[in-house]
């Protein structure tokens with residue numbers, strides 16, 4: 001029998017999931033509901049987007065659907081290393097063995113959407129933009145939406161309810177589908193704001209050859225108070241990134257004019273300050289500060305008809321650049337399980353929790369504590385990375401890759417990585433907690 005699938009959220013995981021389910025033949029008819037407008041036709045405010053780096057985990061999941069890898073790469077830039085800039089103008093390059101594929105989140109969504117609607121007919125796939133999921137009823141197997149289009153008539157603005165056979169919440173860190181789990185037995189969920197907030201940054205004029213801003217490097221700057229600036233080139237010749245700063249010690253909040261912003265960047269991140277225009281400084285000033293919510297929960301499914309994946313299940317700090325990779329990997333894992341269990345939903349959904357929850361849990365722990373906040377521990381971290389890399393190169397059978405190489409360059413499961421580096425993670429956790437309480 002054909003299953004009616006409702007996917008809530010047309011982010012990277014929701015759209016890739018539609019690709020994978022539709023590829024399974026006529027078993028599934030898909031309706032995707034997204035609260036925002038169609039990004040192919042409406043251009044979004046820049047405060048809502050940021051660059052994403054995809055490594056082997058995310059790229060493997062994309063690659064399994066024909067045409068997605070070349071389509072994504074066509075709007076991406078490959079990064080062969082990370083350049084750590086210092087205030088005195090010196091820099092240190094950490095090269096990568098496998099380049100990272102980097103692109104703007106909205107561009108990733110646009111590419112995935114274009115390929116989806118090119119490959120599948122409306123008889124099996126419908127995408128409903130401007131529809132915000134407001135509540136779920138797992139017992140009745142229904143979802144209620146509010147139509148939020150500016151152009152809607154009064155009638156169109158009314159709430160509407162749909163029935164589903166399978167409901168999948170890919171609606172991000174503040175998932176409404178996950179909120180429905182709270183009314184069920186034995187569900188535990190921890191939601192925390194990460195102690196650093198961020199603002200996106202966009203620079204039109206990135207091609208200034210005399211500056212040390214090579215196009216195939218991720219550029220980072222770190223201040224002693226823990227403020228971290230990350231900027232990288234985009235395929236269209238612009239540069240974008242984000243500045244992350246401790247909420248308790250927010251240097252940005254004191255800025256009251258574009259000149260304050262320019263002065264701040266010129267002093268602390270001179271390469272960026274040099275190419276930042278007055279317009280961008282003003283836009284930066286007006287852009288809202290964004291918070292990062294981390295989420296981990298005890299299970300990802302309800303019976304044989306509800307599942308959450310991606311950020312809805314395990315939202316993680318952006319510090320380790322894994323949220324999207326893990327979200328895309330979730331989809332490939334689910335597809336693999338459907339193959340194994342011949343699309344039996346009761347078994348497949350249960351297996352998804354069994355196989356993926358330990359990784360989701362470990363992912364959030366790694367995001368919180370892989371990178372230390374204190375400068376002293378940060379120096380120890382750089383040393384540990386160097387020693388681990390050297391030992392692994394000399395005696396790979398006895399020493400695992402460094403923590404960062406395991407996260408960024410391999411597909412080793414997050415739970416295995418946490419297991420290997422538990423001592424370091426516990427040390428950072430203790431130090432971070434001490435810093436927060438002083």
Ligand SMILES: Cc1cc2nc3c(=O)[nH]c(=O)nc-3n(C[C@H](O)[C@H](O)[C@H](O)COP(=O)(O)OP(=O)(O)OC[C@H]3O[C@@H](n4cnc5c(N)ncnc54)[C@H](O)[C@@H]3O)c2cc1C
Pocket residue numbers: 008009010011012013014033034035036050051052053054105131132133134170171172173174175176198242292309310311312316318320321322323324325326327
């Ligand atoms: C600054 C920053 C940098 C990052 N860098 C990286 C990186 O380099 N690499 C990496 O792997 N990850 C990175 N991430 C994380 C990454 O963006 C997320 O993990 C990823 O987007 C998760 O995809 P998703 O599809 O699960 O959820 P989302 O991308 O959050 O998509 C959820 C979708 O659901 C929609 N939605 C939400 N609520 C509703 C509702 N009630 N009804 C209908 N629709 C709804 C939203 O509008 C959205 O389109 C970064 C995050 C930030 C903030």
